[in-house]
Amino acid sequence: MNDLALDLARDITEKLSQQFDEVAVLAIKRRELMVKIWNNEPSITQMWSRLNLYLRLAKSGKLWVLAYETHKPEVLLKHTDEMIKVADKITESELYAPLPDYAVCKPVSGAFDGNVEFYMNYPDELVESLVVGTLSTGVDRVSGTITLSRVERVLTTSRGYECSEVKSEFEVYARAFKDEFTGHWAHGSTHISHSAIREVGRRAGIYATITRNRVDFTPGEYNVILSPLVVGNLFEYVAHMASALSVLTGFSMFSKYKPGDSIATESLSLYDAPRDTSLPGTLGFDDEGVETFNKPIIEKGVFTTLLHNVATASKMGTKSTGNAGWIGPRPWNLNIPGGDMREDELIRELRNGVFITNNWYTRLQNYYEGIFSTVSRDAALLIKNGEIVGHIGRIRIASTFSKLMKNIQGLSRERYDVWWWEVRVPMRAPFIVVSNIQLTKPEV
Amino acid sequence: MELQVDPTLLYRVVDRGRELNAQYVEVRFQSDYRVSVTTRNDRILAVSSSKSSGIGIRVLVNGALGFAATNSTSSSDLLELVERAVSQASATSRLRKKPIEFSDENLSSIKYSVDEKKRLEDFNVEEMIKLAMDIYSTARSAVREVKLPFLVTDIRVHIQEKLVVTSDGAYVESRIPRLHISVLSTLLHPQKGTLQRSREFGGSGGGELIERWDPARAISEEQVALERVLVSGIMPPREKVTVVLGPEVVGLIVHESAGHPMEADRILGREASQAGESYVKPEYIGSYKIGNKYATVVDDPTLPNSYGFYLYDDEGVKARPRYLYKEGLINEPLHNRHTARIFNVKSNGASRSMNYASEPIVRMGNTYLVPGEMSFEELIEDVDLGVYVKSYMEWNIDDIRWNQRYVGLEAYIIRNGELAEPVRNPVLEFTTGWFYSNILGVDRNLEFHPGICGKGEPSQGVPVWFGGPNVKLSKMQIGVLA
Numbered sequence: 001m002n003d004l005a006l007d008l009a010r011d012i013t014e015k016l017s018q019q020f021d022e023v024a025v026l027a028i029k030r031r032e033l034m035v036k037i038w039n040n041e042p043s044i045t046q047m048w049s050r051l052n053l054y055l056r057l058a059k060s061g062k063l064w065v066l067a068y069e070t071h072k073p074e075v076l077l078k079h080t081d082e083m084i085k086v087a088d089k090i091t092e093s094e095l096y097a098p099l100p101d102y103a104v105c106k107p108v109s110g111a112f113d114g115n116v117e118f119y120m121n122y123p124d125e126l127v128e129s130l131v132v133g134t135l136s137t138g139v140d141r142v143s144g145t146i147t148l149s150r151v152e153r154v155l156t157t158s159r160g161y162e163c164s165e166v167k168s169e170f171e172v173y174a175r176a177f178k179d180e181f182t183g184h185w186a187h188g189s190t191h192i193s194h195s196a197i198r199e200v201g202r203r204a205g206i207y208a209t210i211t212r213n214r215v216d217f218t219p220g221e222y223n224v225i226l227s228p229l230v231v232g233n234l235f236e237y238v239a240h241m242a243s244a245l246s247v248l249t250g251f252s253m254f255s256k257y258k259p260g261d262s263i264a265t266e267s268l269s270l271y272d273a274p275r276d277t278s279l280p281g282t283l284g285f286d287d288e289g290v291e292t293f294n295k296p297i298i299e300k301g302v303f304t305t306l307l308h309n310v311a312t313a314s315k316m317g318t319k320s321t322g323n324a325g326w327i328g329p330r331p332w333n334l335n336i337p338g339g340d341m342r343e344d345e346l347i348r349e350l351r352n353g354v355f356i357t358n359n360w361y362t363r364l365q366n367y368y369e370g371i372f373s374t375v376s377r378d379a380a381l382l383i384k385n386g387e388i389v390g391h392i393g394r395i396r397i398a399s400t401f402s403k404l405m406k407n408i409q410g411l412s413r414e415r416y417d418v419w420w421w422e423v424r425v426p427m428r429a430p431f432i433v434v435s436n437i438q439l440t441k442p443e444v
Numbered sequence: 445m446e447l448q449v450d451p452t453l454l455y456r457v458v459d460r461g462r463e464l465n466a467q468y469v470e471v472r473f474q475s476d477y478r479v480s481v482t483t484r485n486d487r488i489l490a491v492s493s494s495k496s497s498g499i500g501i502r503v504l505v506n507g508a509l510g511f512a513a514t515n516s517t518s519s520s521d522l523l524e525l526v527e528r529a530v531s532q533a534s535a536t537s538r539l540r541k542k543p544i545e546f547s548d549e550n551l552s553s554i555k556y557s558v559d560e561k562k563r564l565e566d567f568n569v570e571e572m573i574k575l576a577m578d579i580y581s582t583a584r585s586a587v588r589e590v591k592l593p594f595l596v597t598d599i600r601v602h603i604q605e606k607l608v609v610t611s612d613g614a615y616v617e618s619r620i621p622r623l624h625i626s627v628l629s630t631l632l633h634p635q636k637g638t639l640q641r642s643r644e645f646g647g648s649g650g651g652e653l654i655e656r657w658d659p660a661r662a663i664s665e666e667q668v669a670l671e672r673v674l675v676s677g678i679m680p681p682r683e684k685v686t687v688v689l690g691p692e693v694v695g696l697i698v699h700e701s702a703g704h705p706m707e708a709d710r711i712l713g714r715e716a717s718q719a720g721e722s723y724v725k726p727e728y729i730g731s732y733k734i735g736n737k738y739a740t741v742v743d744d745p746t747l748p749n750s751y752g753f754y755l756y757d758d759e760g761v762k763a764r765p766r767y768l769y770k771e772g773l774i775n776e777p778l779h780n781r782h783t784a785r786i787f788n789v790k791s792n793g794a795s796r797s798m799n800y801a802s803e804p805i806v807r808m809g810n811t812y813l814v815p816g817e818m819s820f821e822e823l824i825e826d827v828d829l830g831v832y833v834k835s836y837m838e839w840n841i842d843d844i845r846w847n848q849r850y851v852g853l854e855a856y857i858i859r860n861g862e863l864a865e866p867v868r869n870p871v872l873e874f875t876t877g878w879f880y881s882n883i884l885g886v887d888r889n890l891e892f893h894p895g896i897c898g899k900g901e902p903s904q905g906v907p908v909w910f911g912g913p914n915v916k917l918s919k920m921q922i923g924v925l926a
Contacts, residue, residue, distance in 0.1 A: 035536065038714045043544075044509040048801055050498065051515060067494035069515040079493060086491075089570040094487035124536050131539075142719035145901050175717040184717070226662045249484060250594030250630035250640070316644040318614060327482070327490050360720075361840035365851045365869065368630060368638045371925060373851075377720070381679050394842035396849060397874075398926050421718035421903065438926035442847050442873040444882075 004006075005029050006164055009156040012055070012073055016158075019084050022058040022099050023158040024326070026287055027051065032149040033120045035127050037106025037174075038091075042127055047120075056285070056326045058099075061092030063087040065326050095327060097314035099159050099288055106282040106291050107165030111277040113191040116168035117149045123148065126172075126197060133198045134176050137205025139183075144174035144200075148192070151282065161289035169388050172197055173420040175378065176204035180214075181391060184230060184358045184378040188280050188419020188426045207357050207379040213390030214225075214264035215382050219440045223353035224397070225346050225407070226432045228416040230359045234374065235270055235334060236329060237362060238401055239425060242297045244312035245328035246367070253370035253401055257303050264301040264405030268341050269297050272323065273306060274332035278419060279396065279426040281333040288324040292332065295321055298405075334427040339411030346412060346431055348386040354439060355381040355388070360395070360422045370401035373440075396440045409433045413440065445608060447617065448497065449473040454609045455520060457526050461503050462611055464530040468504035468546055469611040471526075472758060473497070473517075474800035480600040481572040486580055489596075493570055497802035500652040501526050505533040507543020509782075513801040547784035547791050551614035551760040560650025564601045564621040567651040578660040579627060586664035587631065587671045594630040599623075602907075606758070614760020620753060622648050622907060624894065625659050630668065631674050640837060641666070641675040641853060646751040646894025646907060653749070666835075669854050669866075670859055677868030678857070680922040686830035686884075687872065687917045688823065688858060691891035694813055694912030699895070701876040702741035703811040703910070705845035706768040706776075707794075707899075708783035709805075719899045720843025723876065726787070728774045735772040735880025738816070738915075742767055743778060743791070744890050745809025751894040752809035752908040756793065759804060763793035768811070772880065779807050798904035805900050813912035816886040820914050821861075823887040830858035831870055831922055845849065849873045851925070871923030882918035889913050 005027040016023045032048045050439055053076060055066040064083050068076045119126055126146050134142040149169040156162045170193070173186035185203035187196045226234070246252035274283050274292035286292055288310055296304040306317070309324030323329035347355060358417040362374035376395050381388045382395075419426045453473040461469030482489040498515030499522060501652045510533030512525045537543075576597040584592050602622040609615050624646040631639045643666060645657045664806035689697070704710065705722040713721055724732075744765035745754045755763055759781050778794035779787065783806060791802035796807040824832070833852035852870040856863045892911035898904070 033532075034901065038716065041540045041542070042508065043714055044511055044803060045529075045532040045536050046803055047510075047512040047525075047532060049512075049514045049516070049521075049525070050801065063490050065486075065490050065492045067492075069496040069498060075495065079495065083493065086569045089568075090491060090573060091488055094484060097491050122535075123532070124539055127536065127539060141713075145850065147902075151722050160520070170742070173717060177716070248594075249596045249628065250638075251596075251628065323487050327492075360843060363838045365838035365925065366638060366640050368640060371838070373838060373840060373849060375840050375842045375847070375849075392842075394844075396840070398849075398871075400926075412710055432777065437548070440849070440873060440923070442875050442878070444847075444874050444878040444920055 003151060005154045008073060009154050012076065013156045015077060016057060016080055020057045020059045022185065024056040024099060024288065025156050026054040027154040029152040030149060031158050032146055032147065033123060033346045034147040035123045037127060037142060037144045038136065039100035040131050045123065052325040058096055059087055061089055061096045062090050063096045081444055095311040097311040099157050100290055100310055102160040103289060103291060104161035106284050108277050108282050111167035111190045111282050112369040113168045116170060117150055119192060126323055129197050130172065130174055130193065130201050133173060134174050134201030134205050137176065137202060137209060139176040139205045141177045141206050142174055144146050147171040152173050152440050155285060163285050163289065165284050167282060169356055171419050172200050174194035174200050174204040177209040178208040181208050182378045184229065186418050188417055189278055190280050205239060205325040210379060211388050211390055215390035215392060217382065217392035217395060217441055221436045222439050223350055223435045224437050225350055225356045226434060228429035228431060229423065230356050231336065231429040231432050232418040233359055233362055235336060235427065236423055236425045238270065239297060239334050241367065243329045244306045244308050244316060247306060248312065251367040252368065254306060255368055259305055261304055262301050263303045263305045263402065264298055265408040266301040266302055267411055268298060268405055268408050269296055269337050270298040271335040272331045275337040276333050279333040279428065280419060281426045283332060286322045286324040287326055290320045290322040290324065294320040331425050334425050336429050337413045338413045338430040341410040342410045343412045343414040343431055346433065347383055350383050350433060351386050353383050354392065355383055364418060370391045372399040372401065398438045398440050404434055404437065407435045407437065409435050446468040448475055448605060449517060449607060451607060451609065454607065456519065456774040456877050457501060457522050458609060458611050460523050461526045461530060465528060466503040466530050470502040471609050472500045472570060472800065473607045475605045476799050477603045478600055480598055481569060481576055482598045483576040484596050486577060489866065496799050500797065500800045501529050503529045503533055504544060505530050506537035508533040508537035508540050509544055511803045519718060529872050541543045544782060545785045546781035547789055549761050549781060551610065551612060552756060552762060553615040554756060557619035558621055558648045558722065560621055562651030564603065564623060564650050567601055575599060579663050582660040582664040583629065583667045584866065586668050590631045590633045590671045590676050592629060593632050596628040598626045608758055608760055610760050612856040615891050616756040620648050622646065622751060623651060623653050627663050631670055633674050636674050639670055641670055642837065644894050646752060647749045648753040649749045661729045673854055673866040673868055677866040678829055679924060680867050680870040681829060684921050686827045686919050687690040688830055688832045690834035690916045691912050691914060692893050694835050694915045695893050695910035696743045696836065696839060697879060698813045698912055699808065699811050699910035700841045701845050701848060701879065702768050703743055703808040706778055707806045708777040708779045708787060711777060712783060712786060715899065718901055723844045724774055729777060730775065732774045733772045734769060734774050734877060737771050737882060738883040738886050739769050739772040740767065741769040741809045741811065742814060743808050748768065750810045750892065750909045754809065757795040758797045759791065761791045761793040766792050769880065774876050778806050778808065780804065791841040796906050802904045807899065807906050808897060808908050810892065810909035812890065812910065813886065813915065815888050815890040815913035818885065818887050820887050820889060823885050823914055823916050824858050825861040827858045829924055831867055832856045832858050832863060833870055846876050862897050872923060873923060874920065883915055884918060885916040887914045
């Protein structure tokens with residue numbers, strides 16, 4: 001319990017309730033440390049200590065959303081005075097619905113690891129472990145980051161809701177370099193794990209050294225293995241498109257679908273899992289005070305639900321899914337159940353195709369149609385007759401999310417908790433095998 | 445300009461850092477205040493406001509860098525924070541074999557601000573809503589054969605104030621107001637499907653920028669053009685044809701394939717694990733030809749009214765135009781004081797931070813391909829068959845800034861030297877080397893477009909402009925969407 005933040009949130013809620021019909025105050029206090037590694041050495045150690053205050057204010061259906069980073073409530077109250085002055089100049093928000101009635105506070109428990117605070121004072125031990133562990137695979141150099149956070153979150157509303165919770169976050173990723181070849185791995189959790197640090201370094205190193213061959217590549221349709229890093233990146237886009245706000249603004253492939261539609265192979269399910277306290281996106285209540293729960297966005301290939309807050313739910317005639325976001329609902333943690341393939345047999349079973357271990361720069365030509373491309377980075381490997389024959393360099397997946405999900409041939413049993421620069425919603429993901437996916441590379 | 449923080453507080457932190465044996469201490473107060481209105485079609489979604497202000501402290505201790513930030517401005521909190529920053533940097537210094545050093549610079553004591561003919565703080569919510577409604581109603585009434593089911597407008601005022609002081613004498617106080625408008629639209633035709641566009645306007649200055657941009661007119665004209673593309677657009681030619689790219693596409697290309705690979709920290713590998721490295725190696729500087737005589741790319745943060753405007757960077761170094769590529773030669777990378785020291789040169793003032801909580805790192809300001817003399821008509825008059833790509837939606841580039849892709853949105857056939865029927869979704873994929881070596885001509889129509897450029901750990905988004913003229917390229921095979 002964070003008394004300072006709670007007292008502040010209560011105080012602001014009480015004061016603003018005199019001017020507005022509804023007030024919600026979300027206070028987030030973060031203490032964080034990140035060590036960045038460059039060529040086997042720390043390039044910088046960064047620390048943050050900050051209090052963020054977010055306000056949702058409503059009056060006669062008009063909606064204001066304010067964000068302040070300040071320890072001084074008087075600054076904030078002065079700004080809200082300015083906001084109320086223009087109340088008669090603006091019209092009702094399309095995304096206003098009353099805040100939920102009073103509910104019992106049910107924070108998550110077990111999401112805080114005291115070791116995270118300990119290692120904020122002694123991060124060099126973790127850095128050394130990552131660097132030494134990665135270099136032990138025979139690579140030349142390693143870059144990456146280790147980030148540790150303590151996050152306290154408090155919500156008070158004028159409907160009498162009050163709740164607070166605390167969690168820790170641990171993020172580590174590494175990129176290993178061996179001559180012209182690189183490998184990458186990442187991990188995210190609420191708990192520090194020394195074995196995870198070693199595993200990140202080991203996998204990055206393995207992908208950097210898996211072969212020294214470089215082979216020619218001809219663009220075309222291929223069967224592909226996507227690593228959990230690639231799966232994490234691409235399905236984060238799918239999950240964001242499942243936000244009801246994305247649908248309301250047309251920036252979603254789900255604009256074309258309704259719950260119950262079959263949109264993927266039966267082997268694919270995608271869950272929003274805020275109650276999984278091992279993943280760092282966990283939380284017990286959303287920004288409107290709705291208790292969170294795990295839910296399928298896609299279950300056995302069938303589109304199940306959009307992600308809602310009370311406003312989007314009200315507009316679409318359904319109930320909140322506990323994913324507020326005051327304007328836009330959003331996913332918290334993502335989880336794709338594994339399949340029956342064994343990770344160590346994926347390459348052999350693929351027979352012929354391409355193994356893409358990492359990607360970045362996913363962009364869409366058309367969200368409504370789900371048309372996208374993304375670029376591989378680190379190891380992209382040509383597979384022939386069940387064997388790796390060599391690196392094909394930086395290639396591109398150019399496809400649609402619909403095709404990607406309908407062409408899934410299998411998922412690995414083993415899953416990994418990934419979180420890094422290109423996967424900002426923590427995800428537990430397997431390797432996924434997809435057939436007939438267009439891969440491109442410039443011919444000039 | 446009324447300073448929101450007492451400079452003596454920042455100097456006390458500098459002094460405390462020096463007492464603790466930091467070789468260098470930099471203390472930056474930064475305030476970012478934003479007000480925005482977001483609408484969907486003719487309805488308001490929300491009125492939003494945010495205020496982020498606090499202090500970032502960077503120290504160099506025993507050859508190791510430490511950074512700490514807080515939004516508390518209490519003297520005791522800040523003194524404790526600088527002690528922690530020094531302590532952490534000192535602890536990790538044992539893991540460094542080669543000490544980090546900064547270049548020596550002539551640092552200034554200066555105050556500057558951007559002029560506003562109409563103060564942005566007076567550009568009120570009511571006016572923003574009216575503008576957003578105008579944009580929607582004008583666009584909706586402009587199209588005939590398609591529907592406009594979704595048009596989302598976001599109008600945002602951003603006032604950024606900074607005070608940077610360093611232990612070696614810099615004092616830079618600045619105020620930069622910025623205005624940004626984004627419009628996301630979806631055109632829907634029952635048989636032809638959908639087409640989506642993200643259009644942005646951005647710059648520094650006051651409310652007068654609105655008159656200059658005339659966004660309602662610009663958006664409605666573009667919707668009419670996009671309607672033609674959706675309704676009548678044909679597939680791109682199957683044979684290799686001349687490609688002409690518009691300023692928006694050219695600007696993005698030079699941002700991605702000249703600006704980013706010429707960031708010295710990327711060349712050195714400091715961003716290797718996330719933003720990536722560069723095809724440019726340190727030994728290429730001043731010796732390697734990446735393109736032909738038309739390949740001159742400049743990054744200039746000092747352009748008046750630009751979105752990436754600043755006169756002094758966040759290390760107190762005066763900004764100036766940087767010729768990244770000069771007539772095809774890889775010429776001058778973007779530097780901060782750290783990378784400048786490694787390259788044994790002076791910093792060229794490229795150190796920027798997103799907010800008070802962000803480490804200053806090497807960034808672009810406003811990047812553009814230098815224009816030529818001819819008109820657009822002269823540029824395309826000798827093209828028998830080609831494709832003109834005016835705008836894009838999808839794009840990406842690999843992590844060394846070599847292999848890139850742009851998918852056109854508004855595009856036309858060029859036939860016998862004139863623009864002809866619209867083309868749908870032309871796909872361009874090429875390498876950086878091919879692009880800069882295959883420019884056949886550039887016209888004089890220099891235009892800039894705004895963007896938020898992402899880089900750093902944690903990721904920092906900073907406002908930039910990217911631009912260029914219309915550019916004619918050699919014949920190439922144009923792809924189609926799978």
